[in-house]
Amino acid sequence: MSNVKTFTDADVAGKRVLCRVDFNVPLDGATVTDDTRIRAALPTIESLIERGAKVVLCSHLGRPEGTGYQAEFSLKPVAEHLSKVLGKPVAFAEDTIGKCAKATVASLGNGDVCLLENLRFDKREKKNDPEFAKELASLGDIYVNDAFGAAHRAHASTAGVAAFLPAYAGALMTKEVTTLTSMLDKPNHPFVAILGGAKVSSKISVINNLLDKVDTLIIGGGMSYTFSKAMGGHIGRSLCEDDYLQYALDMMKKAEEKGVKLLLPVDNRIGDDFSNDCNIQVVKRGEIPDGWEGMDIGPETEKIFADAVKDAKTVVWNGPMGCFEMPNFAHGTEAVAKALADTDATTIIGGGDSAAAVNILGYGDKMTHISTGGGASLE
Numbered sequence: 001m002s003n004v005k006t007f008t009d010a011d012v013a014g015k016r017v018l019c020r021v022d023f024n025v026p027l028d029g030a031t032v033t034d035d036t037r038i039r040a041a042l043p044t045i046e047s048l049i050e051r052g053a054k055v056v057l058c059s060h061l062g063r064p065e066g067t068g069y070q071a072e073f074s075l076k077p078v079a080e081h082l083s084k085v086l087g088k089p090v091a092f093a094e095d096t097i098g099k100c101a102k103a104t105v106a107s108l109g110n111g112d113v114c115l116l117e118n119l120r121f122d123k124r125e126k127k128n129d130p131e132f133a134k135e136l137a138s139l140g141d142i143y144v145n146d147a148f149g150a151a152h153r154a155h156a157s158t159a160g161v162a163a164f165l166p167a168y169a170g171a172l173m174t175k176e177v178t179t180l181t182s183m184l185d186k187p188n189h190p191f192v193a194i195l196g197g198a199k200v201s202s203k204i205s206v207i208n209n210l211l212d213k214v215d216t217l218i219i220g221g222g223m224s225y226t227f228s229k230a231m232g233g234h235i236g237r238s239l240c241e242d243d244y245l246q247y248a249l250d251m252m253k254k255a256e257e258k259g260v261k262l263l264l265p266v267d268n269r270i271g272d273d274f275s276n277d278c279n280i281q282v283v284k285r286g287e288i289p290d291g292w293e294g295m296d297i298g299p300e301t302e303k304i305f306a307d308a309v310k311d312a313k314t315v316v317w318n319g320p321m322g323c324f325e326m327p328n329f330a331h332g333t334e335a336v337a338k339a340l341a342d343t344d345a346t347t348i349i350g351g352g353d354s355a356a357a358v359n360i361l362g363y364g365d366k367m368t369h370i371s372t373g374g375g376a377s378l379e
Contacts, residue, residue, distance in 0.1 A: 233286020
């Protein structure tokens with residue numbers, strides 16, 4: 001981070017600081033059910049308050065896809081929760097760059113805080129539209145990016161505004177990059193990477209790059225069914241990206257050429273409906289009958305994956321092994337979490353669902369580092 005300006009380098013007193021945070025938190029109606037990401041941003045927010053800045057926070061929440069206001073994706077409950085955590089009022093602007101946002105920002109005094117409405121209500125955010133970025137930048141004198149979980153995406157609020165304002169990294173951003181760099185620049189070997197989640201397409205470059213670095217690559221979750229089908233297996237109605245079948249074969253070939261051990265599930269827990277209460281059976285890889293879908297890795301695979309991390313020195317994990325939010329299909333994810341908790345390796349949990357799973361299952365305090373970024377930590 002030596003070549004990156006951090007927000008502590010900036011004179012923020014009396015200035016409007018547009019601060020991109022990652023408040024993409026789970027909600028149950030109007031209640032924040034996990035405020036980990038909110039609390040992770042507190043060091044930056046509190047520092048800006050103490051130094052007399054006018055703090056203008058912006059974030060996305062969920063995937064409204066630029067279709068305008070949608071109540072279930074409003075950040076208003078987040079503003080209310082943040083107010084309780086900070087112990088001071090947090091003004092909420094009911095739009096992002098409109099009259100309300102401008103009036104709210106104009107009303108701020110030194111040390112005051114406001115939160116703008118969901119950035120992704122405007123489709124121009126994800127397109128990194130320069131006019132939208134310019135309008136957003138007009139609400140600040142200085143820009144601070146503390147949204148590590150969204151920093152790998154070139155959106156208007158993460159990349160575009162930096163063209164219009166002096167830009168700095170926040171405390172969380174600095175901590176994440178410094179920590180991950182120190183752990184992964186020269187990792188101790190054996191180095192094991194565990195990838196799960198739904199789609200191969202979202203991890204193309206990651207898989208390719210990891211095969212140049214790791215000793216063992218473990219692939220589970222929904223993405224494993226693309227590999228299974230590519231090998232000629234029958235996957236029923238499991239998740240599969242047919243456009244990436246050849247890619248899966250190419251990655252298997254590259255692993256063989258590089259001498260990397262590539263581990264895929266050898267069995268799966270399957271269901272006849274996407275429900276915790278569906279009928280369940282365990283079958284071998286590639287033998288999922290029609291009308292059924294893979295929902296988790298099976299018991300044999302759990303043992304293989306756990307054995308693979310026993311003697312590791314560095315382990316990176318991103319993505320659950322199955323539908324862990326359903327208790328009947330959380331076994332694989334829990335087995336991996338327990339295996340990591342029992343190892344002496346440096347363990348890095350790559351945010352997102354894997355971080356949530358580790359915390360929910362009670363293994364969070366056993367991990368070396370739990371990142372606030374899912375895809376960002378892998379990037």
